[in-house]
Amino acid sequence: xxxxxxxxxxxxxxxxxxxxxxxxxxxxxxxxxxxxxxxxxxxxxxxxxxxxxxxxxxxxxxxxxxxxxxxxxxxxxxxxxxxxxxxxxxxxxxxxxxxxxxxxxxxxxxxxxxxxxxxxxxxxxxxxxxxxxxxxxxxxxxxxxxxxxxxxxxxxxxxxxxxxxxxxxxxxxxxxxxxxxxxxxxxxxxxxxxxxxxxxxxxxxxxxxxxxxxxxxxxxxxxxxxxxxxxxxxxxxxxxxxxxxxxxxxxxxxxxxxxxxxxxxxxxxxxxxxxxxxxxxxxxxxxxxxxxxxxxxxxxxxxxxxxxxxxxxxxxxxxxxxxxxxxxxxxxxxxxxxxxxxxxxxxxxxxxxxxxxxxxxxxxxxxxxxxxxxxxxxxxxxxxxxxxxxxxxxxxxxxxxxxxxxxxxxxxxxxxxxxxxxxxxxxxxxxxxxxxxxxxxxxxxxxxxxxxxxxxxxxxxxxxxxxxxxxxxxxxxxxxxxxxxxxxxxxxxxxxx
Numbered sequence: 483x484x485x486x487x488x489x490x491x492x493x494x495x496x497x498x499x500x501x502x503x504x505x506x507x508x509x510x511x512x513x514x515x516x517x518x519x520x521x522x523x524x525x526x527x528x529x530x531x532x533x534x535x536x537x538x539x540x541x542x543x544x545x546x547x548x549x550x551x552x553x554x555x556x557x558x559x560x561x562x563x564x565x566x567x568x569x570x571x572x573x574x575x576x577x578x579x580x581x582x583x584x585x586x587x588x589x590x591x592x593x594x595x596x597x598x599x600x601x602x603x604x605x606x607x608x609x610x611x612x613x614x615x616x617x618x619x620x621x622x623x624x625x626x627x628x629x630x631x632x633x634x635x636x637x638x639x640x641x642x643x644x645x646x647x648x649x650x651x652x653x654x655x656x657x658x659x660x661x662x663x664x665x666x667x668x669x670x671x672x673x674x675x676x677x678x679x680x681x682x683x684x685x686x687x688x689x690x691x692x693x694x695x696x697x698x699x700x701x702x703x704x705x706x707x708x709x710x711x712x713x714x715x716x717x718x719x720x721x722x723x724x725x726x727x728x729x730x731x732x733x734x735x736x737x738x739x740x741x742x743x744x745x746x747x748x749x750x751x752x753x754x755x756x757x758x759x760x761x762x763x764x765x766x767x768x769x770x771x772x773x774x775x776x777x778x779x780x781x782x783x784x785x786x787x788x789x790x791x792x793x794x795x796x797x798x799x800x801x802x803x804x805x806x807x808x809x810x811x812x813x814x815x816x817x818x819x820x821x822x823x824x825x826x827x828x829x830x831x832x833x834x835x836x837x838x839x840x841x842x843x844x845x846x847x848x849x850x851x852x853x854x855x856x857x858x859x860x861x862x863x864x865x866x867x868x869x870x871x872x873x874x875x876x877x878x879x880x881x882x883x884x885x886x887x888x889x890x891x892x893x894x895x896x897x898x899x900x901x902x903x904x905x906x907x908x909x910x911x912x913x914x915x916x917x918x919x920x921x922x923x924x925x926x927x928x929x930x931x932x933x934x935x936x937x938x939x940x941x942x943x944x945x946x947x948x949x950x951x952x953x954x955x956x957x958x959x960x961x962x963x964x965x966x967x968x969x970x971x972x973x974x975x976x977x978x979x
Contacts, residue, residue, distance in 0.1 A: 487543050490680045490782035490793075492687030492775070493597045498544055499854050500594040502557075503566055507588055510534055517585050522570050525587040531558055531567070532581050543785065545858050548839065548865050553857055555581050560854045566592050595854075664889055669696035671885050676796045679789060680779060689776045694800055701803045703877045710876050712807040719804040721811065728756045733815040735825040754828045761812065761845040768809045771850035773800060778847075778859055784866060791870055795878045806875075812842060813871045820868065839864050 488497050510531065512524040526534075536554040539545045559577040561567050568574040570585040579586075659667075673694065677685050685691060705713045714720055721729075731753050769777050776797050783790040798806060816838040819825060829837045843860035846867075867874060941947070941955050 487785065488782055490779040491682060492779070494775070494778050494782055495849070495855055495859060496595050496597055498859075501544075502539075502542075502855070503561075503592060503594060505538060506535060506561075506566070507592060509538070510588075512587075515585055517570065522585055522587070525570055525585050528558070528580060528582050528584045528586060531586060539858065544781075546862055546865070548836075548861055549858060550836065550840070550861075551581075552840075553861065555579065556857055557855070562586075564854070565589055659889065659892055665696035665700065667889055667892075668699050668885055669694055671888065672699055672796060672799060672881065675881050675884075676776075676793065679793045679796070680783075685776075687775075688779050689773060689800075693772050695802070698802055699799050702799050702801070702806055703882055705803070706877075711810050712803045714803055714807060716804075721808060722760070725757060725760045726811070728753045729811060729815045732757070732825070733818040735819075735822055750826050751828055757815075758841050761808075761842060764845055767844070767846055767848045768801070768805045768812070769797075769847045770801065770805065773797060774847065774849050774856075776800075777863060781859060781862055781866075784862075787870075790866070791873050792878055794867070794870075794874045795876070796881065798875060799877060809846065810871075810875050812846075813867055813875065816842065817868050817871055835868075838868065 486501070488494055488501060510526060511534065512526060515522050515525050515527065532551060532554050535558065536549065536551050539549040539554060539557075540547045558567070559579045562569075562574055562579045563577050565574045566588075567586045568589050570587060572589075574589075669691075673685055673691055680688070682688065701715075702712055705715070707713055720726075732750065735750070767774075777794075780790060780793040780797060783793055798809070801809070819828075820835050820838060825834075828834065832840070839861050843864045844857065847856070847860040847863050849856045938956070938959070941952055941959075944952070947955070
């Protein structure tokens with residue numbers, strides 16, 4: 483049984499849990515072992531399990547090479563607690579698994595986790611002004627028409643309604659969009675774009691749309707500094723000054739030749755511990771409990787890097803502004819520390835990149851229900867986030883432009899033709915009014931025949947054209963517009979040549 487990529491969608495964490503268990507039970511080598519002068523068939527040592535499962539996870543595209551041996555031991559502890567494995571005497575239910583020579587085996591049956599059932603969410607739909615709606619105390623009569631100069635073609639387009647060539651139009655009145663309308667547009671279009679990227683029929687099983695705050699989205703797009711970091715209106719939600727100072731200290735660590743900053747041996751480790759302790763005691767992960775499934779679902783797109791980046795951009799827009807700001811500052815610090823060759827080791831035996839992931843992954847992403855693979859999933863996400871933080875932690879320009887254009891479109895005056903599926907947007911407000919038959923006949927003559935007569939006169943009086951060329955052009959005009967040319971000649975514009 484080979485591993486398969488679990489793509490985006492509902493219950494991705496549970497699918498990965500079941501997939502890993504199936505691979506582990508199907509492929510883990512079993513053999514005869516001796517312990518305390520007694521032989522046991524079809525079993526394995528704890529160390530053998532760690533070796534084999536660690537190799538499996540590192541080569542599985544759902545997890546990647548960043549998985550550590552320590553994380554593998556933690557997963558096997560959960561396997562023991564959930565009776566995926568048991569010790570050689572049939573004991574299980576405790577997380578006392580250690581990387582040693584203790585013997586374990588598979589129980590006769592290992593039930594996989596069932597997929598949770600959730601009641602479907604009903605998304606509220608905002609009602610925009612109807613085509614027939616008009617502002618109160620507004621009538622169609624006696625509305626002044628802006629005078630314009632028209633040629634023959636534009637005149638016929640304008641008056642084709644009166645002569646019955648196209649159906650009559652109606653003026654569409656747009657009520658002024660309220661702040662609530664605009665917020666609902668931002669929310670609905672953002673969630674719709676995320677659903678399209680994830681290729682899901684619905685987002686209901688990934689997040690609860692009712693818990694998405696449209697004000698957060700708008701704030702995260704517009705209230706940002708020149709560096710792209712969110713600016714908070716409520717300063718009480720800022721990072722404590724001492725934490726921010728510690729983060730700046732490590733992010734901008736000076737070279738060894740800089741002796742202006744007072745330091746002692748191990749100073750950098752104490753500063754790092756200060757930051758780790760603060761983030762480790764947050765009441766909720768920065769990506770929030772309610773968005774856990776959404777971010778885990780996006781992890782299924784990591785093979786398509788550009789699409790995954792855009793999906794993460796949208797998910798991060800849904801965060802509370804204070805969470806987004808703390809995440810931006812933390813990830814930037816982590817990335818700078820990993821690239822800084824001058825900073826001393828912050829932990830013996832661990833590389834800087836591995837240390838960053840292990841220290842901060844659970845304060846960035848974890849499940850409220852303690853999903854069994856959340857440590858591995860968090861490490862995978864944080865690694866990708868560090869590598870692409872400059873793009874992920876900025877608002878997607880394509881989405882922002884689409885929403886702004888939509889809002890502007892709804893605020894413009896438009897016209898509607900019966901049966902038309904799309905709206906014809908006018909460059910400027912325009913109005914229709916009923917005219918008398920006499921006025922129509924006058925406009926028909928003045929609007930259509932006079933421009934044509936002027937064109938005929940220009941051809942006749944053009945000294946650069948020979949008589950033969952003039953006759954040729956007039957003959958062509960008579961073929962193209964015989965009715966108009968005949969009408970011109972009847973009105974006294976007969977060419978004299």
